[in-house]
Amino acid sequence: MADLVERLRKRWTREKFERQTRALLPGLYRAAYRLAGQPADAEDLVHDTYVKAFAAYDRADIRGEADCRAWLTRIMVNTYRDRYRRHQRSPEVQRSPEEAEVMSIEGAPLADPAARAEDSQFARAAKEAIDGLPEDLRIVVVLFFSQEMSYREIAEAVDCPVGTVMSRLYRGRRLLRERLQDHAPDGKVASKVDSNTKLKVVR
Amino acid sequence: MNCRDIEENTHAFLDGALSDMQAEAIRHHLGACAACRREVELARTLESAVRVVVAEDKPPENLWNRIAGNLADGHGSKRRIRGSVWTGVAAAIALLALATVQSFLAKPVAVVEVPVSEMRTFVESRRPLDVATTDPQQLLAWFDGKVDFRLPPPPSTVKPVRLVGGRLCYFLDRRVASYMYRHGDRYVSLYIFSESGLEIPERVSASLAQGVSASVHRREGFTHVVWVEEGFVYSLVADLSTEEIVDLARGMTAQFKESKHAGGSRMSVQVLG
Ligand SMILES: [Zn+2]
Numbered sequence: 402m403a404d405l406v407e408r409l410r411k412r413w414t415r416e417k418f419e420r421q422t423r424a425l426l427p428g429l430y431r432a433a434y435r436l437a438g439q440p441a442d443a444e445d446l447v448h449d450t451y452v453k454a455f456a457a458y459d460r461a462d463i464r465g466e467a468d469c470r471a472w473l474t475r476i477m478v479n480t481y482r483d484r485y486r487r488h489q490r491s492p493e494v495q496r497s498p499e500e501a502e503v504m505s506i507e508g509a510p511l512a513d514p515a516a517r518a519e520d521s522q523f524a525r526a527a528k529e530a531i532d533g534l535p536e537d538l539r540i541v542v543v544l545f546f547s548q549e550m551s552y553r554e555i556a557e558a559v560d561c562p563v564g565t566v567m568s569r570l571y572r573g574r575r576l577l578r579e580r581l582q583d584h585a586p587d588g589k590v591a592s593k594v595d596s597n598t599k600l601k602v603v604r
Numbered sequence: 605m606n607c608r609d610i611e612e613n614t615h616a617f618l619d620g621a622l623s624d625m626q627a628e629a630i631r632h633h634l635g636a637c638a639a640c641r642r643e644v645e646l647a648r649t650l651e652s653a654v655r656v657v658v659a660e661d662k663p664p665e666n667l668w669n670r671i672a673g674n675l676a677d678g679h680g681s682k683r684r685i686r687g688s689v690w691t692g693v694a695a696a697i698a699l700l701a702l703a704t705v706q707s708f709l710a711k712p713v714a715v716v717e718v719p720v721s722e723m724r725t726f727v728e729s730r731r732p733l734d735v736a737t738t739d740p741q742q743l744l745a746w747f748d749g750k751v752d753f754r755l756p757p758p759p760s761t762v763k764p765v766r767l768v769g770g771r772l773c774y775f776l777d778r779r780v781a782s783y784m785y786r787h788g789d790r791y792v793s794l795y796i797f798s799e800s801g802l803e804i805p806e807r808v809s810a811s812l813a814q815g816v817s818a819s820v821h822r823r824e825g826f827t828h829v830v831w832v833e834e835g836f837v838y839s840l841v842a843d844l845s846t847e848e849i850v851d852l853a854r855g856m857t858a859q860f861k862e863s864k865h866a867g868g869s870r871m872s873v874q875v876l877g
Binding site for chain 1: 612615616619621646647650651653654655657658659660661662663664667668670671672674675845846847
């Protein structure tokens with residue numbers, strides 16, 4: 402009896418599933434964009450994810466909102482791995498400190514920049530830093546930042562133990578930080594533009 | 605706890621994934637070690653900025669319609685999705701059950717921490733609002749004489765939220781107006797109070813409008829956006845994602861600007877003076 406009640410409670414109507422999953426679109430798209438690298442591929446990836454999910458949800462054991470998101474994300478990650486991996490630019494490429502430095506100097510705003518310009522300068526650096534992560538790290542980092550998923554949700558989505566997620570996140574976030582620490586997000590690009598700023602300040 | 609331990613636990617600490625005891629040990633070390641404190645703050649700042657950056661990628665308007673046109677009806681489809689997703693979930697839940705959402709103050713910026721605590725206390729107490737109204741003018745009238753500064757008219761609806769009332773709060777040694785909004789079954793609070801004497805967090809994370817930038821913080825299960833305009837701190841606290849709350853803050857900023865332009869005589873007063 403309890404079992405039956407449980408099963409009835411769990412069953413998703415198509416309407417409910419659609420309502421639930423439609424709300425997930427922005428987050429899935431964000432993650433897809435960072436995974437696939439460009440808008441057209443991201444759209445395809447999200448599209449295929451939904452098609453697969455709707456073909457199978459009535460057989461899946463999905464209990465709530467968070468489960469639903471983890472499940473769709475898992476489908477998306479698998480689809481991505483199957484299809485896009487080969488087209489990926491070599492994920493092992495890591496920037497040398499010198500290159501990173503050149504990047505930050507080039508991108509640094511020099512004179513009285515609007516907040517927008519500073520944002521986009523940091524944004525560019527942040528996206529490049531994420532894109533440059535080794536594949537396994539990149540996937541968990543993307544899910545963590547773009548969908549703000551918990552360790553547990555990520556573990557479900559990438560099909561590995563929570564401990565593995567935590568160690569990948571650890572390494573991924575360390576790398577991000579190393580690559581971004583010269584790009585203070587408020588445009589105060591640490592010591593590098595200080596010399597410029599000082600020229601203006603010293604009367 | 606030494607510096608090495610801190611380095612290894614920074615992320616879990618920022619994510620609120622440590623036990624009370626572990627978190628306390630870290631706080632203790634950070635209280636005494638400026639180098640670690642700087643590292644942890646840097647991590648926190650950069651990561652919240654990264655969240656804002658990725659939140660800017662929005663799906664095209666028509667994407668859902670394109671997808672919806674191709675969806676199966678959910679019965680008898682040939683496609684097979686691999687077995688149970690949920691192996692190991694129980695173990696994972698057990699592991700994370702001890703994770704408590706923590707707020708941590710490496711360098712406590714009261715403006716960031718205090719409004720979140722106030723909000724959490726309010727939500728947990730299930731108290732009623734001090735005044736319940738959906739009418740901005742009525743709410744303004746209610747605040748009249750209760751706070752010693754002139755409040756901007758509260759926007760009555762901003763995309764997913766709608767005005768439901770207000771509260772008068774007292775923290776950081778000052779009176780604080782709280783415009784209360786509703787998002788589904790959740791409350792959203794916009795606190796407004798004087799900036800004077802307060803340390804404002806570096807305005808890093810998000811640009812809300814021309815010349816208005818905000819910092820975004822995650823604390824105790826809430827997201828908190830803080831910005832300053834004309835000597836007033838605006839502090840928006842809700843149980844929302846970074847993307848949602850930054851959008852909301854942008855919507856509110858835009859409406860404040862509009863209403864100021866519509867009714868504002870502030871500039872001319874200054875010119876006369
Ligand atoms: Zn230390």
